Amino acid sequence: MTDRAAITEAVAAQIEPFNKKGVALTDTTTFQHDLEWDSLTVMDFVAAVEDEFDILITMNMQAEIETVGQLVDTVEKLQSK
Amino acid sequence: MSDLFSKFDALIAEREALMSTGIRDPFGIVMDEVKSPTEAVIKGKDTILLGTYNYMGMTFDPDVIAAGKDALDQFGSGTNGSRCLNGTFRDHMDVEEALKEFYGTKYAMVFSTGYQANLGLVSTIAGKGDYIILDADSHASIYDGCFLGNAEIVRFRHNSVEDLEKRLGRLPPEAQKLVILEGVYSMLGDIAPLDKMVAVAKKFGAMVLVDEAHSMGFFGPNGRGVYEEQGVEADVDFVVGTFSKSVGTVGGFVVSNHPKFEILRLVTRPYVFTASLPPSVVATAATSIRKLMHADNKRGHLWANVHQLHGGLKKLGFRLPTETAESAIVTVLLDDQEQTAAMWNKMIELGVYVNMARPPATPTGVFLLRCSLCAEHTPEQIDTVLARFAEAGRAVGAIA
Numbered sequence: 001m002t003d004r005a006a007i008t009e010a011v012a013a014q015i016e017p018f019n020k021k022g023v024a025l026t027d028t029t030t031f032q033h034d035l036e037w038d039s040l041t042v043m044d045f046v047a048a049v050e051d052e053f054d055i056l057i058t059m060n061m062q063a064e065i066e067t068v069g070q071l072v073d074t075v076e077k078l079q080s081k
Numbered sequence: 082m083s084d085l086f087s088k089f090d091a092l093i094a095e096r097e098a099l100m101s102t103g104i105r106d107p108f109g110i111v112m113d114e115v116k117s118p119t120e121a122v123i124k125g126k127d128t129i130l131l132g133t134y135n136y137m138g139m140t141f142d143p144d145v146i147a148a149g150k151d152a153l154d155q156f157g158s159g160t161n162g163s164r165c166l167n168g169t170f171r172d173h174m175d176v177e178e179a180l181k182e183f184y185g186t187k188y189a190m191v192f193s194t195g196y197q198a199n200l201g202l203v204s205t206i207a208g209k210g211d212y213i214i215l216d217a218d219s220h221a222s223i224y225d226g227c228f229l230g231n232a233e234i235v236r237f238r239h240n241s242v243e244d245l246e247k248r249l250g251r252l253p254p255e256a257q258k259l260v261i262l263e264g265v266y267s268m269l270g271d272i273a274p275l276d277k278m279v280a281v282a283k284k285f286g287a288m289v290l291v292d293e294a295h296s297m298g299f300f301g302p303n304g305r306g307v308y309e310e311q312g313v314e315a316d317v318d319f320v321v322g323t324f325s326k327s328v329g330t331v332g333g334f335v336v337s338n339h340p341k342f343e344i345l346r347l348v349t350r351p352y353v354f355t356a357s358l359p360p361s362v363v364a365t366a367a368t369s370i371r372k373l374m375h376a377d378n379k380r381g382h383l384w385a386n387v388h389q390l391h392g393g394l395k396k397l398g399f400r401l402p403t404e405t406a407e408s409a410i411v412t413v414l415l416d417d418q419e420q421t422a423a424m425w426n427k428m429i430e431l432g433v434y435v436n437m438a439r440p441p442a443t444p445t446g447v448f449l450l451r452c453s454l455c456a457e458h459t460p461e462q463i464d465t466v467l468a469r470f471a472e473a474g475r476a477v478g479a480i481a
Contacts, residue, residue: 039441043217047238056251058212059227059234 027069138457152364168357195323198333264307270410
């Protein structure tokens with residue numbers, strides 16, 4: 001498994017408890033429209049992802065992240081630092 | 082037709098659906114008469130005010146009112162200008178002196194509202210490349226200060242010392258950091274473990290801002306707030322507060338001992354680019370603040386009222402977020418929007434005004450009714466309130 005595939009899998013595992021409607025995940029799945037998350041869910045989810053990967057995703061970065069793929073890219077970039 | 086307002090369609094529809102159930106607008110209450118800090122007339126009905134943040138009941142204090150009237154006579158109705166230009170009068174300086182006396186600090190800076198105090202301080206002191214670390218349940222004015230500025234923003238889970246420490250540990254050690262905390266969180270009325278959090282912040286070399294809007298006058302030996310009660314005064318760099326709660330007028334402030342503090346008067350946009358408070362407002366605030374330094378009786382009454390209400394609601398079987406009363410805010414948790422609105426409506430019909438709040442103003446999706454106590458509430462008023470809570474709670478099925 002590539003690093004990216006492993007990160008995607010780990011991100012998907014973090015999404016799962018918040019994916020109340022069982023939406024199928026792809027790189028283009030959006031948090032706001034497809035998963036229908038509100039700002040409070042986003043807060044909980046981001047905290048969980050940060051702890052999973054031992055990184056920080058600032059609110060400034062979060063503003064740029066709309067899809068699962070973009071989140072995986074961000075995690076990949078932050079981990080390689 | 083689609084235009085810029087289309088984005089509000091869902092909210093408009095939700096509001097219309099709620100109003101169509103025949104309830105009064107929870108966000109459109111008008112007080113036709115205000116009889117005292119605890120009583121008003123709303124739609125012709127005598128109503129007990131239990132949601133005003135008028136903690137110390139200073140709004141009708143005769144000395145406070147006299148100071149305001151004198152200032153109106155001597156200085157006129159307004160200043161017409163910024164603090165930096167023509168908007169600083171004698172009493173703006175005097176209220177800053179009163180704050181320095183109250184908080185025992187070297188510096189104090191008064192803003193036109195509490196919202197602007199947070200907006201100004203937060204957006205100005207943390208700049209590009211600096212980090213702000215804030216509690217997820219922080220007040221809107223703190224968030225807006227973050228968005229107005231250029232710092233990197235990191236949130237930690239509400240009141241979690243461990244979560245704060247983890248996040249501080251992931252930041253570049255050389256970066257400048259500002260940790261923002263609140264003494265009392267205004268939705269659930271819970272207090273922060275400031276002693277532990279401030280120690281963690283200092284371990285990582287961060288500056289600390291504590292918002293004590295909801296504690297002034299009745300926490301700590303000098304009434305300075307939760308940070309004083311928990312003994313961390315020496316390690317808090319900035320305390321933000323407001324005149325619109327315990328002080329009983331309007332305005333906001335920051336107090337600090339930082340030797341370069343005064344430069345903020347020239348660089349803080351929400352301070353510079355707005356008109357200063359009217360002379361009558363700062364005169365009432367100065368008088369009220371000095372009286373709060375010796376308000377032991379009021380303080381005792383306030384805490385007695387808090388315990389009577391919290392204990393009474395618990396006994397009735399309401400769901401409360403804290404096991405014991407932690408602040409002068411007592412919140413009742415309810416199931417959903419419909420029940421909360423019905424309960425709020427019943428309470429206003431019975432002659433008790435409380436605040437209704439819903440997400441996103443509340444944390445983790447909770448619907449609630451919020452009560453704030455006043456030192457001037459009588460035990461009989463609290464008994465009346467409890468009887469009405471029981472009646473309304475049973476009517477909407479919130480309690481058995």
